[in-house]
Amino acid sequence: MTQNTDINPWDTTENLSSFNGSFPKTYKTKKVKKGINPVGKKTQEWEAARKELIKLFEAKGTTKCELQLEHCWKTKALGFAHRDKRRNLSVDDLNICILACNQCHSTIEAKPQEEMAKIIDDIIAKRSWTM
Ligand SMILES: [Zn+2]
Numbered sequence: 001m002t003q004n005t006d007i008n009p010w011d012t013t014e015n016l017s018s019f020n021g022s023f024p025k026t027y028k029t030k031k032v033k034k035g036i037n038p039v040g041k042k043t044q045e046w047e048a049a050r051k052e053l054i055k056l057f058e059a060k061g062t063t064k065c066e067l068q069l070e071h072c073w074k075t076k077a078l079g080f081a082h083r084d085k086r087r088n089l090s091v092d093d094l095n096i097c098i099l100a101c102n103q104c105h106s107t108i109e110a111k112p113q114e115e116m117a118k119i120i121d122d123i124i125a126k127r128s129w130t131m
Helices: 041-060 102-109 113-126
Strands: 078-082 097-101
Touching (some): 078 113, 102 113
């Protein structure tokens, strides 16, 4: 077997004569996203905002559900809950949110929008840190 001196040392398939029929383990099949549902602008904005929010919340030490309602999952399946449905939010509104587990998020989402907004406002007001 010839030693591969290629710049990509993991690529052992350059020379077919040395190909032993099995791919090296470092060849991971990349999951290519299909173009059926192109990512919308809103989703892209939210993805970017969400990344920043995760960093911020972690830095502030808010790493568990802020709602802590009945049957709260505490640190499992956490996400951000907003005052309104995301499609109704502007980019600035994206930062107005609380960290909520899936369970609590569903509970408050089932409430009327004004009530949900009030719950979120209250939590933000009582927080030890501000955005
Ligand atoms: Zn919770």
